[in-house]
Amino acid sequence: MTPGAADLLLVIDVQVDFLPGGALPVRDGDAVVAPINALQHRFRHVVLMQDWHPADHVSFADTHPGRAPFETIALPYGPQVLWPRHCVQGSPGAGFAPGLATDRASLVVRKGLDPRVDSYSAFLEADRTTRTGLAGALTERGITRVVLCGLATDFCVLWSALDARDAGFDVWVVADAVRGIDVDGSLAQAWARMEAAGVRRIESAALA
Ligand code: VGL
Ligand code: ZN
Numbered sequence: 001m002t003p004g005a006a007d008l009l010l011v012i013d014v015q016v017d018f019l020p021g022g023a024l025p026v027r028d029g030d031a032v033v034a035p036i037n038a039l040q041h042r043f044r045h046v047v048l049m050q051d052w053h054p055a056d057h058v059s060f061a062d063t064h065p066g067r068a069p070f071e072t073i074a075l076p077y078g079p080q081v082l083w084p085r086h087c088v089q090g091s092p093g094a095g096f097a098p099g100l101a102t103d104r105a106s107l108v109v110r111k112g113l114d115p116r117v118d119s120y121s122a123f124l125e126a127d128r129t130t131r132t133g134l135a136g137a138l139t140e141r142g143i144t145r146v147v148l149c150g151l152a153t154d155f156c157v158l159w160s161a162l163d164a165r166d167a168g169f170d171v172w173v174v175a176d177a178v179r180g181i182d183v184d185g186s187l188a189q190a191w192a193r194m195e196a197a198g199v200r201r202i203e204s205a206a207l208a
Pocket of ligand 1: 156
């Protein structure tokens with residue numbers, strides 16, 4: 001597949017807190033930086049996503065006295081996994097991974113800013129109602145295909161891929177340019193859900 005004018009590379013949450021040593025480390029997360037940098041040169045359209053939470057965000061375990069990270073609680077919009085505090089707005093951990101190229105991106109979109117609502121997806125917040133505006137921006141640019149890479153496969157990449165399908169885009173995930181968190185089998189489940197939704201899996205070597 002040779003990316004053209006209607007193809008977008010969507011880079012999900014390649015941020016310091018998701019790298020080894022960060023607040024919510026994804027195993028081997030730093031391994032996505034080199035393939036993503038290489039991929040960016042093959043796309044005319046690149047968008048970078050940033051998880052960007054207020055310090056008292058509802059997804060943080062320490063916002064809920066007596067709760068621990070990786071527990072699930074019930075919120076008005078549904079179940080919410082509690083996370084260690086991560087990607088706090090303006091903190092070093094919220095910055096892009098060292099070495100990640102950012103100069104070719106036309107748009108940087110931040111999500112998870114509402115203190116009461118999480119947003120794994122680049123398109124739709126966890127209340128499943130509030131839109132980030134990304135789908136409209138892509139449509140205005142004539143994008144029909146979204147190629148996803150970044151962190152984490154089983155949360156923000158998964159939800160972004162499913163919502164991109166729902167928004168009518170053709171969706172591909174670059175298998176060697178993503179890594180997962182894997183809470184209770186969530187990684188295998190994520191690939192199965194994406195496959196069932198018609199998301200296609202590709203290797204970066206096949207994108208030339
Ligand atoms: C993410 C958990 C919490 C992600 C973000 O980028 O996959 N996961 N916030
Ligand atoms: Zn988050």
